Amino acid sequence: MIGIFDSGLGGLTGLCELRRRLPLCDIVYFGDTGRIPYGTKSASTIIRYSMQDMAFLSTFGIDAALVACGTASSTALDELRQRYSIPIFGVIDPAAKDAVAVTRTGRIGVIGTPTTIKSGSFERAIKHLDKSIEVTAVACPLFVHLVEDGFTTPGDEVTRAAARRYLEPLAGKVDVLILGCTHYPIISWAIEEALPGVRLISSGRSAADALADAVGKTQSGSGSVRCYVSDSPEGFEAAAGVFLDGIDVGKAEQIDISKY
Numbered sequence: 001m002i003g004i005f006d007s008g009l010g011g012l013t014g015l016c017e018l019r020r021r022l023p024l025c026d027i028v029y030f031g032d033t034g035r036i037p038y039g040t041k042s043a044s045t046i047i048r049y050s051m052q053d054m055a056f057l058s059t060f061g062i063d064a065a066l067v068a069c070g071t072a073s074s075t076a077l078d079e080l081r082q083r084y085s086i087p088i089f090g091v092i093d094p095a096a097k098d099a100v101a102v103t104r105t106g107r108i109g110v111i112g113t114p115t116t117i118k119s120g121s122f123e124r125a126i127k128h129l130d131k132s133i134e135v136t137a138v139a140c141p142l143f144v145h146l147v148e149d150g151f152t153t154p155g156d157e158v159t160r161a162a163a164r165r166y167l168e169p170l171a172g173k174v175d176v177l178i179l180g181c182t183h184y185p186i187i188s189w190a191i192e193e194a195l196p197g198v199r200l201i202s203s204g205r206s207a208a209d210a211l212a213d214a215v216g217k218t219q220s221g222s223g224s225v226r227c228y229v230s231d232s233p234e235g236f237e238a239a240a241g242v243f244l245d246g247i248d249v250g251k252a253e254q255i256d257i258s259k260y
């Protein structure tokens, strides 16, 4: 069984990719909807939250985990790996590897939450693979709220204007852009409009691929998916549908994450 967590529903984009790659693996998903956003909080708070999220998932006896959150992957991965002996995948290294593999100009853009960008995690991972690559990183704090609040319909004027404003510094400078937050693929239409011709790398997809490649052979369940959230599950199905591209994950159950 694979455990996945995110600060909210954005990690469902990773779940979706994993389900496509490994249709028979059993998945348990936790979205910390009661404490989102993580992306504006300090590293120490995110580490504490991530430890609790992982402790909850561990009660299911998971044998691998996906930290489907750019912010938690940027700040808490080392601590999680020190505490748990199962394979734990974050979104940083897999996305960096995919971006380095496809850039033609050697100029890669990264967008993410303020905490992710401040951490320099993607830049480090890219430079580790190829020192010569030029990285431009931009924080896009409003994007998570636009996605969680449903401003996702292609053509939405608010999202379009936010994307134009945030992405202006990247226009004409990069040929590949890492969506360093798992919420962002939902508004990729606005990102593509603001940066025409730029190749987008979904960090959740890269991470799900890396995880599937590493542990796929050991996962043979019944393809079950259980979802848990830390705030009211009311409206979960409708909200989750935006991220799931037709995959049915049923209802979510609310848990008290402070107990873990």
Ligand code: DGL
Pocket (backbone or CB within 6 Å): 006, 007, 008, 010, 011, 036, 037, 038, 039, 040, 068, 069, 070, 071, 072, 113, 116, 144, 180, 181, 182, 183
């Ligand atoms: N999904 C989280 C990430 O990938 C962003 C949401 C948040 O700020 O909590 O960073």
